[in-house]
Amino acid sequence: MTNWTDQRIEMAVGRLLQTGVVLAATVVTIGAAIYLVRHAWEPVGYGVFHGEPAEYRTVPGILHGVATLSGRGYIQLGLLLLIATPVARVAFSVWAFAAEKDKMYVGITLFVLAVLLYSLFGSGSAF
Amino acid sequence: MNILEFTVLVAAGSFVAGLLGSLTGLGGGVVLVPLLTLFFKVDIRYAIGASLVSVIATSSGAAAAYVREGFSNIRIGMFLEIATTLGALLGAFMAAFIPTKGLAIIFGLMLLYSAYLSRRPRPRAARNLPPDALATRLRMNGEFPSEEGGMRHYNVQSVPTGFGLMFGAGALSGLLGIGSGAVKVLAMDQAMKIPFKVSTTTSNFMIGVTAAASAGIYFNRGYIDPGLSMPVMLGVLAGSLVGVRILVKAETKVLRIVFAVVIAFLGLQMLYTGITGRI
Numbered sequence: 166m167t168n169w170t171d172q173r174i175e176m177a178v179g180r181l182l183q184t185g186v187v188l189a190a191t192v193v194t195i196g197a198a199i200y201l202v203r204h205a206w207e208p209v210g211y212g213v214f215h216g217e218p219a220e221y222r223t224v225p226g227i228l229h230g231v232a233t234l235s236g237r238g239y240i241q242l243g244l245l246l247l248i249a250t251p252v253a254r255v256a257f258s259v260w261a262f263a264a265e266k267d268k269m270y271v272g273i274t275l276f277v278l279a280v281l282l283y284s285l286f287g288s289g290s291a292f
Numbered sequence: 293m294n295i296l297e298f299t300v301l302v303a304a305g306s307f308v309a310g311l312l313g314s315l316t317g318l319g320g321g322v323v324l325v326p327l328l329t330l331f332f333k334v335d336i337r338y339a340i341g342a343s344l345v346s347v348i349a350t351s352s353g354a355a356a357a358y359v360r361e362g363f364s365n366i367r368i369g370m371f372l373e374i375a376t377t378l379g380a381l382l383g384a385f386m387a388a389f390i391p392t393k394g395l396a397i398i399f400g401l402m403l404l405y406s407a408y409l410s411r412r413p414r415p416r417a418a419r420n421l422p423p424d425a426l427a428t429r430l431r432m433n434g435e436f437p438s439e440e441g442g443m444r445h446y447n448v449q450s451v452p453t454g455f456g457l458m459f460g461a462g463a464l465s466g467l468l469g470i471g472s473g474a475v476k477v478l479a480m481d482q483a484m485k486i487p488f489k490v491s492t493t494t495s496n497f498m499i500g501v502t503a504a505a506s507a508g509i510y511f512n513r514g515y516i517d518p519g520l521s522m523p524v525m526l527g528v529l530a531g532s533l534v535g536v537r538i539l540v541k542a543e544t545k546v547l548r549i550v551f552a553v554v555i556a557f558l559g560l561q562m563l564y565t566g567i568t569g570r571i
Contacts, residue, residue: 172362174366175362175364175366178355178366179355182352182353182355182500183352183353183355185352186349186352186353186529189349190349190525190526190529193522193525193526194526196518196522197299197522197523197526200295200518200519200522201295201296201299204295204519205294205295205296206294206295206296207294207295208293208294208295209293209294209295209298209519211332211333211334211335211338211517211520212333212334212335213335214335214337214338216513216514216515217514217515217516217517217518218514221514221517221518222511222512222513222514222516236518237518237519240518240519240521240522241516241518244345244511244516244518244521244525245511247345247348247349247352247525248345248348248504248507248508248511249504250348250352250500250504251348251351251352251500251501251503251504252504254352254500254501255370255373255501258366258370267431269430269431270367270370270371270431273370273371273374274370276374277370277373277374277377277501280374280377280378280381280505281377281501281504281505281508283381284377284380284381284384284504284505284506284507284508284509285508285511285512286508
């Protein structure tokens, strides 16, 4: 195992976050292009709140949208990737603290990771 | 207004919000929700969902630039993220039960407080404080490259107070869809006596994780709309990246005053619409 100093960990984390954002922005842009080509001239209505249908808030719904080239499906996939980026950062930190043999911080980081995973998967009907 | 016009206008507004947010260090999220609700007549719940997504994008996008400087302290950040993520869960749960009028009023008060905070002179940070037992046990004390050259050591103070303030920052973030960077910096810089540069960069690092904790709940609940979040996320991200590039050269003092006035104005406007129930 190489010596993981705090500085090297942070550099790796920085690159991880940047990659996640670039990937998410790319997928959202692809979705935006499809969405605008198909719906550019339709009227907007965000004044009344009705909540998103399962199509745009559950993973199977979004994946179905992606398979059928739905613009909004791609945008939601990109947004999910974006939300997953900090989660990946925390997961990476668990490993990095373990490599430093810092048990206390492995525990602290696992707790933060559990809270994030609960929010994504435990709080509603994403899956 | 059709979808194309709406998308272009929202993207342009979000770009400006992201640009000003990163130039002044006050964050773009605070002006996004008022912009969307007051000028684009978007329901506040959709606006909060879109704002939350843009907060993750700017925090993660800027992180790579920040970590290279070697200021942030990942142990302080990770420990305090226990508080901010739990607070964010609470805030996101509360958002479902508070009527939109109430959200607008809380948002207005938060904006007025942010404007006040940004104008208040910052007391000069004390140096060479004695080590605190809890902070030492948690291995939070660290060092960073100082302006005078060389590394400067710092000892972290008042961990419980900082932890409590961070819980509040997380709850505000989950409730209003903002990064609450101002409260985070306040907790670290003022309460925990962490050097300002270390506080701001560590705060930026924490904002993305905090926002992700509530974004999952907003997503599951159907508060994150693709047609709205797309121009907001891309606009704010582009604006903040441009802002970071020109930050080195720009004189931001006047800009900070202007932005504080804009925030105060939007705060009053949000309070008014909330109280009169026109939201």
